[in-house]
Each structure stands twice: as C-alpha cells, then as structure tokens.
Amino acid sequence: MKKIIVFGASGHAKVVIDIIEKQNEYTIFGLIDSFKSKNSQLYDYKVLGDENHLPKLVQENDIYGIIVAIGDNYTRRIIVNKVLELCPNLKFINAIHPNTYIGKNVLLGSGNVFMPGVIINSNSCINNFCIVNTNASVGHDSVLNDFSSISPGVKIGGNFNLGFGSGISIGTTIIENITIGENTIVGAGAVVTRNIPDLVVAYGNPARIIRTRSENEKYLFSSLERNSNREALKNNNI
Structure with a gap:
C-alpha cells in the first residue's frame, strides 16, 4: 500500500x-x-x-x-x-470511512475527511479539504466549498451551498435551498430556515445572526482552552 x-x-x-x-x-x-x-x-x-x-x-x-x-x-x-x-x-488523499454512503454523480475533491455514518446524496459536490463528521447527511445537489466543515449529526436538505471556510456545528438542521456565506459559523443545534451571509456567527431556532466574526477567529477549543477562557468566551457570545 x-x-x-x-x-x-x-x-x-x-x-x-x-x-x-x-x-x-x-x-x-x-x-x-x-x-x-x-x-x-x-x-x-x-x-x-x-x-x-x-x-x-x-x-x-x-x-x-x-x-x-x-x-x-x-x-x-x-x-x-x-x-x-x-x-x-x-x-x-481523502480519508473516507467504509460506512460512508456516497450517492450517484457526487464529485469529490482532495484532502477531505468523511467519518462513520456520513451520507452525501446524489449530484452533490464536496470540494477540497472539507470535513463531514459522524452521522451527518448532505442533501442532493449540494455544494461544500473548500475548507468548510459539518459537525456530527447535522442534517441538510437539498440544494444547499456552504461557503469557503464555514462551519456547521453539532446537531444543526438546515432546510432545503439554503446558502451559507464564507467564513461563517452556525452554532450547535440551530435550525436554519434562511440564507446566512459571510463572516457571521448565527444560532438559535430559527437561526439568527448573533454577531460578526473575523476570518481567522478560532471556533474550536480544547477543554483546557475552553475552561481557561470561559469568561472571555461568554463575553464574546461564543
């Protein structure tokens, strides 16, 4: 090998x-x-x-x-x-777990990670350096642009477009025909029913824009980082 x-x-x-x-x-x-x-x-x-x-x-x-x-x-x-x-x-290379389902006419770039239980439905395009996490599903005719990511348990309807560098957090539900802009973060458990622009943090049911963010702003933290910065994170609505 x-x-x-x-x-x-x-x-x-x-x-x-x-x-x-x-x-x-x-x-x-x-x-x-x-x-x-x-x-x-x-x-x-x-x-x-x-x-x-x-x-x-x-x-x-x-x-x-x-x-x-x-x-x-x-x-x-x-x-x-x-x-x-x-x-x-x-x-x-692409790291694709054997329990991933990839539908008909799906296009894959390189450097992607697909975890157990992932479903990528027909006619979708996963570009480069994306992560689709455990038990997440992507609807038909959807596009994940470079360096975007989908967290565990996310469910996405068809005709979805996820912008460059954007991340969808754990357990989010996104209805069909939604576009999320570049370098945007959707918080855990959100229900997305409208398009979301570039460079924002959005969450809630229904999801709403909470604040703007910078392109290089960190959104994933180790337990040590989160515990030591809890007050700062709270003040920044993260």
Missing part, C-alpha cells in the same frame, strides 16, 4: 487515523505536528517532526500523500498552504 503522512496528532487525528486504517488503502508512515515533541506517539505512530521535516521525509521515504487532520477550518487552511509550499507534488 502507498505510504502517507498524517499532519496532526491531537483528537481529530485520532479519528482520521482510525478511518485510514479501516479504509485499507494506505499505510501511515508517521505523523507531523507543529507542537508535539518529536518521537512522541499517538496510537502506534510516532511524531516524526514538524512541517520543516516534511520535505526530507517525503524524499527519503517514498511518501505518496498526506492528510491534514486539523479540525479548525482556518488552521487547516494555513497548514495546507504550508504543505503546498514545502512539497508541491505531494498528493492530498
């Missing part, structure tokens, strides 16, 4: 590793991480260094491809661009 590297060694990477092992198309050569120490381990795989080690690793070990296992959309984009700069010929 072709050898690949997983970029990332945290919680999201655990799921991606499990998917790749079950996918049975690639062998994981090792991990790259910007913060974890070299030779630390996740499951059976060692951290081989940070991104600066990547060109030498690829050249010396006949590495076929890479998957960027980073959950935050903006951070994933930064890492992908860095990998492209360092190793322009390295292929970005």
Whole structure:
C-alpha cells in the first residue's frame, strides 16, 4: 500500500487515523505536528517532526500523500498552504470511512475527511479539504466549498451551498435551498430556515445572526482552552 503522512496528532487525528486504517488503502508512515515533541506517539505512530521535516521525509521515504487532520477550518487552511509550499507534488488523499454512503454523480475533491455514518446524496459536490463528521447527511445537489466543515449529526436538505471556510456545528438542521456565506459559523443545534451571509456567527431556532466574526477567529477549543477562557468566551457570545 502507498505510504502517507498524517499532519496532526491531537483528537481529530485520532479519528482520521482510525478511518485510514479501516479504509485499507494506505499505510501511515508517521505523523507531523507543529507542537508535539518529536518521537512522541499517538496510537502506534510516532511524531516524526514538524512541517520543516516534511520535505526530507517525503524524499527519503517514498511518501505518496498526506492528510491534514486539523479540525479548525482556518488552521487547516494555513497548514495546507504550508504543505503546498514545502512539497508541491505531494498528493492530498481523502480519508473516507467504509460506512460512508456516497450517492450517484457526487464529485469529490482532495484532502477531505468523511467519518462513520456520513451520507452525501446524489449530484452533490464536496470540494477540497472539507470535513463531514459522524452521522451527518448532505442533501442532493449540494455544494461544500473548500475548507468548510459539518459537525456530527447535522442534517441538510437539498440544494444547499456552504461557503469557503464555514462551519456547521453539532446537531444543526438546515432546510432545503439554503446558502451559507464564507467564513461563517452556525452554532450547535440551530435550525436554519434562511440564507446566512459571510463572516457571521448565527444560532438559535430559527437561526439568527448573533454577531460578526473575523476570518481567522478560532471556533474550536480544547477543554483546557475552553475552561481557561470561559469568561472571555461568554463575553464574546461564543
């Protein structure tokens, strides 16, 4: 099997590793991480260094491809661009769990992650570096643009368009014929019945715009980050 590297060694990477092992198309050569120490381990795989080690690793070990296992959309984009700069010929693979259902005439880009129980219905287009999380479903004739993500349990009607870099949080329901703009976040449990513009945070039932946001604003937090910044998060309506 072709050898690949997983970029990332945290919680999201655990799921991606499990998917790749079950996918049975690639062998994981090792991990790259910007913060974890070299030779630390996740499951059976060692951290081989940070991104600066990547060109030498690829050249010396006949590495076929890479998957960027980073959950935050903006951070994933930064890492992908860095990998492209360092190793322009390295292929970005798709990590697709065997229990994913992909319908007729679905178009897939590269660097995507599809988790267990995902449904992508007919005539949809999933572009590049997207995440569709556990038990999420995407209706027919829908488009997910680059670096967008859908969290667990999200249900989306047909003719949906999710903008570049946008994220739909856990348990959201979106009716048919909805467009969500670029770099927008829809909060957990929302019911979306109207289009939502670029660069906002929206949530509620029905979903409404709560505030604007910046393109590089973090929206996924570790438990440590969330506990230490709880008051700040509260003040910012996150």
